[in-house]
Amino acid sequence: MLSRLSRLRRPSTLTGSMVASGQPDETELIRAAMRGNVQDIERLLSMDRSLQPRLTLLSISSKKAAFNINATDKMGRTALHWIASQGHASCVDTIMEHLGTTPLVSNNDGRTPLHEAAMKGHGKMVAELLEHKIFLDDESIDKVDCQNRTALHWAARRGHWAIIDLLIAKGASINIISTDGESALSLAANANDEGVLQMMFRAWAAQGGDERIVREFVGHGKTQVDTKDDGERTLLSYASEKGYGDSVKLLIENGADIEAKDKSYGRTPLLWAAEGGHEGVVKLLVEKGADIEAKDRITRTPLLWAAKARRRYWGQLRDENYGRTPLLWATVGGYEGVVKLLVEKGADIEAKDKDGWTPLSLAARNGPGGVVKLLVEKGADIEAKDKDSKTPLSLAARNGQEGVVKLLVEKGADIEAKDKDSKTPLLWAAVGGYEGVVKLLVEKGANIKVKDEDGRTPLSWASGRVDENIVKLLHEKLEQLRGFT
Known part of the structure; x- marks a missing residue:
């Protein structure tokens, strides 16, 4: 006991340093914390009042400890503030063991020890503090200082990625804005x-x-609106991936690139929204001109993602440029599997562009x-007419789709249907x-004497083109017809 007492009374280590400093507003505990001297901290915290008459200048808060563990210097900093600021992680447990349920305090700037550690980039210290439930007076990782900044704000401001990761993993909120209008997200972008x-974007989304x-x-x-993380997202x-419609709209209104692709998947915002099945966001992006034929790294389009997700709303969605639904676009691309899925999920099979x-x-x-x-x-409807009164058979014939013409004729399509011309x-x-198409239609009984509004027949059109084979075919057919008259 005498040996222990003699060690504690050495003025060169404890009380003597306070006298020499000329700073009577600082306690020996704070000085030991500034030095990171865990032995001195342990001795001071274990002192009994009856053994330390020389420490009457120090604040005594309980019978358990000889010092007020939350005693502060003139800046409102406690011993734990100094330990955190200096990164003396080895001292944390010693302080916390003696703290009990006593709440910690903020300094004159409203900062907690966690703020201090995050500001200075002491990752190990932050980790140590987060292991103790009472490291903040309100037991919140999101305690704000006088500038309404959290520890996450300070870590983001200084670019301490490991601390940001740790704080977010422990549940730190990204949704707090400081008094000068800065969020941790914008601070990270500035860094x-x-x-x-990337951590910030993911946290915001989560x-x-x-x-x-x-x-x-x-x-x-x-410039900041289109800032990309290390995955180029x-x-x-x-926002599109998560279906945050209001945020998507706000970003687009402020010039966000709606065709920006990420590095890993090659997906545009529309592709992300399509995969997630976010109807409102998909419609919004398409209305704003997003490329509905954009392909990701595995060549999937928004249509394919939607079909894969079997989303019913895709059957009714239209783009503003052509007035086409995804089913219409799927037919343009010849995506038979997608067409089948969309029709089965209720897409309007008679929708028109x-x-x-x-x-x-x-x-x-x-x-x-x-x-x-399939359709x-x-x-x-095989007799559906477009704005020029052309039927599917006329369109197929006009574009030389011989196989389609054959199929439609076999299905009963009207081979004499006339358009507006x-x-x-x-x-x-x-x-x-x-x-081939001419021959097929003639064999199926098409009228070779028919005239358009200009009075031209199939033969006159063929003659004008100098299509000798077609001219010969039509002449032979005419001769056959004359033989029957």
């Missing part, structure tokens, strides 16, 4: 560290996509026959010089 930004943070973020200008990419083309019209015009056959089997499928085949 120009893509790795830090914590509900607070629109206030987006509003603050875009307030820093177009933008905030719009994350701005040209009056139905899915069957487009499939007949462009091929292939598999899509045409016909699903009940598509009084042209029949045979006339269109002759105009285009498609010998």
Whole structure:
């Protein structure tokens, strides 16, 4: 006991240093904390009042300890503030063991020990503090200082990525804005560290996509709006993936690039929204001109992602440029599997675009026959007319789709249907010089004497094109007809 007492009374280590410093507002505990001297801290905290009459200048808060563990210097800093600021992680447990349930305090700037450690980039110290439940007076990792900044704000401001990662993993909120209008997200963007930004983007998305943070973020200008993380993803990419419609709209209104692709998957915001099945966001992006034929690294389009997810709403969604639903676009691309899925999920099989083309019209015009056959089997109207009164058969004949013409004729399509120019499928085949289609239609009984509004027949069109084979075929047919008259 005497040996222990003699060690504690050495003025050169404890009380003597206070006298020499001329700073009576600092306690010996704070001085030991500043030095990171765990032995002195342990001795001071274990002193009994009856053994230390020389420490009457120190604040005594309980019978358990000889010192007020939250005694402060003139800046309001406690011993733990100093330990955190200096990064003396080995001293934390000693302080915490004697703290008990006594709440910690903030300094004159409203900062807690956690703020101090985060500011200085002491990752190990932050980790040590977070292991103790009472490291803040309100037991919150999101305690704010006088500038309404959290520890996360300070870590982001200084670019301490490991601490940011740790704080977020422990539940630190990204949705707090400081008094000068800065969020941890915008601070991370300013730090120009893509790795830090990725953590922030993911945290924002995971914590509900607070629109206030987006509003603050875009307030820093177009350059920041399209800031990318180390995966080359933008905030719009994350907002689209999660279906945060208000944030997506706000970002687009502030100039966000709607075609920005990430590095890993090659997905645009529309592709992310399509994969997630976020109807409102998909519609919004398409209305704003997003490329609905954009492909990711595995060549999947928004249509394919939607079909894979079996989302019913895709069957009704239209783009503003052509007035086409995904089913219409799927037929244009010849995506038979997608067409099948969309039709089965309730897509309007008779929907028309701005040209009056139905899915069957487009499939007949462009091929292939598999899509045409599928649509016909699903009940598509084979006599549907576009704005020029062309039927699917006329469109197929006009574009030389011989296989489609054969299929439609076999399904009962009207081979004499006329459009607004009084042209029949045979006339269109002759105009285009498609010998195989002409032969097929003639064999099926198409009227070779038919005239369009200009009075031209299939033969006159073929003669004008100098299509010798077609001319010969039509002449032979005419001769046959004369033989029967």
